[in-house]
Amino acid sequence: MTGLAIAANGLRKSYGDKTVLDGVDLAVPTGTVFALLGPNGAGKTTAVKILSTLVRPDAGQVTVGGHDLATHPQRVRAAIGVTGQFSAVDGLITGTENMLLMADLHHLPKAEGRRTAAELLARLDLTDAADRPASTYSGGMKRRLDIAMTLVGDPRIIFLDEPTTGLDPRSRHDMWQIIRRLVADGTTVLLTTQYLEEADELADTIAVLHHGTIAAQGTAEELKRLVPGGHVRLRFTDPAAYRAAAHALTEAARDDTALTLAVPSDGSQRALRSVLDRLDTAGTEADELTVHTPDLDDVFFALTGNPAVPAQSTASADTDTAAANALEENAR
Numbered sequence: 353m354t355g356l357a358i359a360a361n362g363l364r365k366s367y368g369d370k371t372v373l374d375g376v377d378l379a380v381p382t383g384t385v386f387a388l389l390g391p392n393g394a395g396k397t398t399a400v401k402i403l404s405t406l407v408r409p410d411a412g413q414v415t416v417g418g419h420d421l422a423t424h425p426q427r428v429r430a431a432i433g434v435t436g437q438f439s440a441v442d443g444l445i446t447g448t449e450n451m452l453l454m455a456d457l458h459h460l461p462k463a464e465g466r467r468t469a470a471e472l473l474a475r476l477d478l479t480d481a482a483d484r485p486a487s488t489y490s491g492g493m494k495r496r497l498d499i500a501m502t503l504v505g506d507p508r509i510i511f512l513d514e515p516t517t518g519l520d521p522r523s524r525h526d527m528w529q530i531i532r533r534l535v536a537d538g539t540t541v542l543l544t545t546q547y548l549e550e551a552d553e554l555a556d557t558i559a560v561l562h563h564g565t566i567a568a569q570g571t572a573e574e575l576k577r578l579v580p581g582g583h584v585r586l587r588f589t590d591p592a593a594y595r596a597a598a599h600a601l602t603e604a605a606r607d608d609t610a611l612t613l614a615v616p617s618d619g620s621q622r623a624l625r626s627v628l629d630r631l632d633t634a635g636t637e638a639d640e641l642t643v644h645t646p647d648l649d650d651v652f653f654a655l656t657g658n659p660a661v662p663a664q665s666t667a668s669a670d671t672d673t674a675a676a677n678a679l680e681e682n683a684r
């Protein structure tokens with residue numbers, strides 16, 4: 353047992369002469385949320401379709417729930433649930449009827465099917481609407497019903513393709529809560545999203561998909577550190593203390609009017625300690641210290657906005673690219 357719910361190595365897929373996935377590696381630990389983040393057309397849906405057995409890759413090895421996708425696709429299917437971008441909900445029948453249809457597909461005995469349907473509708477806060485045709489549901493309710501239907505087979509691994517696209521902020525937050533609850537119950541979630549905030553809120557690991565490859569992968573904090581623009585901001589009230597600090601921290605950008613210094617920093621503990629040590633040595637102390645790391649927007653645009661931006665392994669020191677733009681943006 354690897355502890356990985358999903359493992360993919362060297363995934364490739366082309367449609368005609370268009371390469372959609374060009375050697376993608378993914379490792380999703382059991383019980384975590386993994387976000388595949390990318391702009392329109394990056395290949396997110398294609399990746400989900402491959403991992404959920406709907407599309408065959410041209411090359412690559414995939415294991416889902418410990419089962420080899422190539423040799424045991426039916427075992428993979430039994431372990432997963434998939435909610436696609438286009439709802440599986442039938443608008444002409446009620447919420448309960450949609451659920452019962454799903455229970456039938458999973459060959460649940462009638463009574464168990466009815467119990468499961470009622471339980472899941474309650475869990476997704478749809479009990480009051482259960483007997484109304486789904487066509488009368490709001491977008492958020494339809495999305496919740498879709499997830500309830502996905503949960504009928506009690507899958508341990510769930511794929512959610514853009515679960516909140518088109519939802520209003522309230523429904524989006526409700527969906528985040530639902531996803532968090534699923535994960536608290538031990539479910540592994542792989543979601544695709546175009547929303548950085550969503551990845552930041554939910555994901556243990558984020559992979560940025562760009563031009564068919566993973567441009568960067570890590571926690572939100574790790575990704576933010578890839579982009580230059582982070583700094584430690586020191587604010588002083590005593591001009592003498594400010595001057596002493598400016599003297600000690602020569603690389604800092606000075607604001608002599610506001611008595612603040614911005615020291616370039618990756619925001620790591622070690623970098624912070626170095627700044628504090630140098631202030632100590634200079635015998636001076638800041639009144640306020642804040643760490644500014646670039647946000648995921650900076651990372652996303654630095655990694656996907658300019659093809660010249662290097663991939664993760666070489667991204668840290670390059671400032672002659674969109675990452676430098678992010679730095680300027682950040683400094684404003």
Ligand SMILES: Nc1ncnc2c1ncn2[C@@H]1O[C@H](COP(=O)(O)OP(=O)(O)OP(=O)(O)O)[C@@H](O)[C@H]1O
Pocket residue numbers: 367372390391392393394395396397398399546
């Ligand atoms: N069946 C197909 N035949 C031909 N081209 C396809 C097919 N499916 C996807 N593509 C192409 O592959 C590329 C990636 O599509 P995909 O749907 O995976 O992207 P995505 O990242 O999910 O984007 P979106 O957020 O717009 O859904 C697109 O250029 C798309 O046109």
